[in-house]
Amino acid sequence: MELFYFQYFRDGTGHLGPEESNHCVRVLRHREGDLIDVIDGKGTLLHCRILRADPKDTVVELVSSEENWEARPYRLTMAVCPTKNNDRFEWFVEKATEVGVDRIVPVIGDRSERKVYKTERAERIALSAAKQSLKALIPDIEEPRTVRSFIGECDAACKLIACCFEDETCPRTSIREALAGATDIAVLIGPEGDFSPEEVQLAISKGFRPVHLGASRLRTETAALTAVEAVYFEFI
Amino acid sequence: MELFYFQYFRDGTGHLGPEESNHCVRVLRHREGDLIDVIDGKGTLLHCRILRADPKDTVVELVSSEENWEARPYRLTMAVCPTKNNDRFEWFVEKATEVGVDRIVPVIGDRSERKVYKTERAERIALSAAKQSLKALIPDIEEPRTVRSFIGECDAACKLIACCFEDETCPRTSIREALAGATDIAVLIGPEGDFSPEEVQLAISKGFRPVHLGASRLRTETAALTAVEAVYFEFI
Numbered sequence: 001m002e003l004f005y006f007q008y009f010r011d012g013t014g015h016l017g018p019e020e021s022n023h024c025v026r027v028l029r030h031r032e033g034d035l036i037d038v039i040d041g042k043g044t045l046l047h048c049r050i051l052r053a054d055p056k057d058t059v060v061e062l063v064s065s066e067e068n069w070e071a072r073p074y075r076l077t078m079a080v081c082p083t084k085n086n087d088r089f090e091w092f093v094e095k096a097t098e099v100g101v102d103r104i105v106p107v108i109g110d111r112s113e114r115k116v117y118k119t120e121r122a123e124r125i126a127l128s129a130a131k132q133s134l135k136a137l138i139p140d141i142e143e144p145r146t147v148r149s150f151i152g153e154c155d156a157a158c159k160l161i162a163c164c165f166e167d168e169t170c171p172r173t174s175i176r177e178a179l180a181g182a183t184d185i186a187v188l189i190g191p192e193g194d195f196s197p198e199e200v201q202l203a204i205s206k207g208f209r210p211v212h213l214g215a216s217r218l219r220t221e222t223a224a225l226t227a228v229e230a231v232y233f234e235f236i
Numbered sequence: 237m238e239l240f241y242f243q244y245f246r247d248g249t250g251h252l253g254p255e256e257s258n259h260c261v262r263v264l265r266h267r268e269g270d271l272i273d274v275i276d277g278k279g280t281l282l283h284c285r286i287l288r289a290d291p292k293d294t295v296v297e298l299v300s301s302e303e304n305w306e307a308r309p310y311r312l313t314m315a316v317c318p319t320k321n322n323d324r325f326e327w328f329v330e331k332a333t334e335v336g337v338d339r340i341v342p343v344i345g346d347r348s349e350r351k352v353y354k355t356e357r358a359e360r361i362a363l364s365a366a367k368q369s370l371k372a373l374i375p376d377i378e379e380p381r382t383v384r385s386f387i388g389e390c391d392a393a394c395k396l397i398a399c400c401f402e403d404e405t406c407p408r409t410s411i412r413e414a415l416a417g418a419t420d421i422a423v424l425i426g427p428e429g430d431f432s433p434e435e436v437q438l439a440i441s442k443g444f445r446p447v448h449l450g451a452s453r454l455r456t457e458t459a460a461l462t463a464v465e466a467v468y469f470e471f472i
Contacts, residue, residue, distance in 0.1 A: 070451065091327065098458050133453045174472050214472035215306065217369045222334050229465040236410050236450035 002028065003045075003131045004038045005138075012062045014038065014048065021058035024050075036060065039131070041138040045069035069136040074183045076231050077103040079150045080224045081191035082117045092221040093122045096228045097129035097139055106144040111193035117144045147195065150188065151203045158182035159208040162223060164194045166212070169201065175211040175230045185231055187211075189224040238264065239281075239367045240274045241374075248298045250274065250284065257294035260286075272296065275367070277374040281305035305372040310419045312467050313339040315386045316460045317427035318353045328457040329358045332464045333365035333375055342380040347429035353380045383431065386424065387439045394418035395444040398459060400430045402448070405437065411447040411466045421467055425460040 004024055007017030016024055016038075024030045032053045038046045038060065044067045048060035078101050082089045093104060104126070106117040122141045130138040158179065166172045179185065188195075188203065195203075200210060213226050240260055243253030252260055252274075260266045268289045274282045274296065280303045284296035314337050318325045329340060340362070342353040358377045366374040394415065402408045415421065424431075424439065431439075436446060449462050 072451075095458055095461075098452060098454050099462065100452055132455070135452075176469060176472060212472075214468060215308075216334060216336055216371075216468070218334050219368070222331055225331075225461075226335065226465060226468075229462060230469060232450060232452070232462075233412060233466060233469055236412060236448075 001037065001134055003134060004036055005041060005127060005131060006038050006060070009040065009046070009062070013051070014046070014060045014062070016058040016060065018056050022055045024058050025053045025055040035063065039136040039138070041127070041130070041136070043068050043071055043137040045136045070134075071137070072100050073235050074185060074231060076101050076228065077105065077154070077156055077186040078189065078224060078228060079105040079107045079147075079154070079186065080189040081109050081112050081147070081220060082106045082114045082144070083220050084113050084192065088219065088221040090122055090125050092224050093125050093141065094129045095225050097126045097135070098133040099225070099228050099232050101139045101228055102137070103140045103142060105142045105150055107147045107150045107188070108144055109147040109191045110196035110199055112191040113193070114191075119143060147188065147190070147199050148202060151199070151206050151208065154186050154206070156186035157184040159186050159203075159206070160211045160227075161188040161195070161200060161203045161208040162213055162227060163190060163200050163210050166210075169197070170204070170210045172210045172212045175213055175227060176234075178209050178211045179231060179234050182234075187227045187231075189220060189227060192220055237273065237370060239370060240272055241277060241363060241367060242274050242296070245276065245282070245298070249287070250282070250296045250298070252294040252296065254292050258291045260294050261289045261291040271299065275372040275374070277363070277366070277372070279304050279307055279373040281372045306370075307373070308336050309471050310421060310467060312337050312464065313341065313390070313392055313422040314425065314460060314464060315341040315343045315383075315390070315422065316425040317345050317348050317383070317456060318342045318350045318380070319456050320349050320428065324455065324457040326358055326361050328460050329361050329377065330365045331461050333362045333371070334369040335461070335464050335468050337375045337464055338373070339376045339378060341378045341386055343383045343386045343424070344380055345383040345427045346432035346435055348427040349429070350427075355379060383424065383426075383435050384438060387435070387442050387444065390422050390442070392422035393420040395422050395424075395439075395442070396447045396463075397424040397431070397436060397439045397444040398449055398463060399426060399436050399446050402446075405433070406440070406446045408446045408448045411449055411463060412470075414445050414447045415467060415470050418470075423463045423467075425456060425463060428456055
């Protein structure tokens with residue numbers, strides 16, 4: 001099965017755009033009249049027929065569609081501090097998309113060494129990972145914001161903060177225990193230097209539960225994927 | 237905490253070897269008399285005092301040691317078909333070492349595109365990942381063999397084969413169900429083109445249970461890490 005992603009779809013007709021058109025017509029040699037599967041990136045799979053097989057602008061018509069195609073039984077937001085090494089964060093974006101995530105929010109913590117993050121590359125990685133793993137929903141890669149502003153705005157039913165330290169002000173439970181029964185989940189993952197105590201206290205005051213990810217000491221991007229896997233395993 | 241790895245240790249005296257010695261003396265500026273922590277790679281943490289701070293050959297004496305330092309409550313062998321793209325397999329080696337694995341066996345399946353695999357780079361990656369994630373046990377990266385020979389020799393108490401197809405000859409259970417209560421575990425992960433039906437039937441005849449890793453379609457290296465995470469989560 002091969003999935004395409006369209007640039008826009010209106011009145012039952014869609015345009016694949018230059019990159020997808022080239023892949024469809026030049027690489028996979030699809031021709032006028034061929035049936036192809038297209039995702040809208042929002043969770044709908046569209047079965048389409050090619051009206052014009054143009055490597056620069058392939059046009060398709062809608063034959064039928066399936067909303068919430070292979071939808072997950074949960075909604076997951078991952079707010080993760082970008083790593084110093086950009087490749088590691090982009091690796092997380094690819095793997096989290098394969099396993100299953102709805103939103104990825106790059107957040108900047110008090111102790112983050114990386115204070116700026118550009119989302120363009122991560123968006124392309126999420127798109128290709130979604131297509132490769134046959135998902136109709138492409139995770140939103142949102143604009144970066146501070147850890148504090150994410151804490152203030154997050155409205156998930158189950159809000160978790162994975163912090164490396166534990167004391168009487170911050171009693172941690174295992175992420176599996178904290179996830180029991182949750183379906184609308186947000187997990188906050190800190191930078192290499194961990195969250196500041198003030199960030200953790202703010203999170204707790206806003207209803208976040210401090211959690212640990214087990215005994216292994218994990219890099220930021222490994223911790224973030226481990227949290228995605230923890231949620232995934234609650235539903236398999 | 238900083239961990240070093242020694243080249244050899246005999247009669248209470250150890251040599252760090254050129255690479256570790258340089259890191260210890262030139263980079264971290266340790267001097268004679270300093271106390272450092274050294275791993276033997278087999279699970280023992282050794283507290284040592286530097287006798288000679290030589291960037292080419294630093295010599296240490298044993299002060300005290302802790303066997304089975306932060307040992308995991310399980311033993312995990314991952315037999316994984318190397319990916320076409322070597323970086324993806326090496327990424328798996330790094331992440332599996334961080335999360336926790338005892339043996340990694342590169343295996344060649346009937347449908348493997350990659351028929352040869354050199355272990356040197358993976359061994360270095362496992363060493364640095366073990367040190368970075370503060371583990372005294374470095375996973376063994378074994379010499380490649382065929383999937384069939386691994387199936388024949390594997391003596392783990394819980395033997396699982398993660399295959400992508402399912403039919404009446406191969407009824408799959410979820411990996412979490414199959415792992416319940418297991419502590420001596422081996423998981424077999426196939427190549428991009430999956431196992432051949434003959435390999436799966438051979439595995440079943442040798443006591444392997446066919447398992448699935450949930451609804452997501454995962455790349456080989458993502459499936460392999462997801463299996464490592466599944467085992468990890470059984471114990472947190």
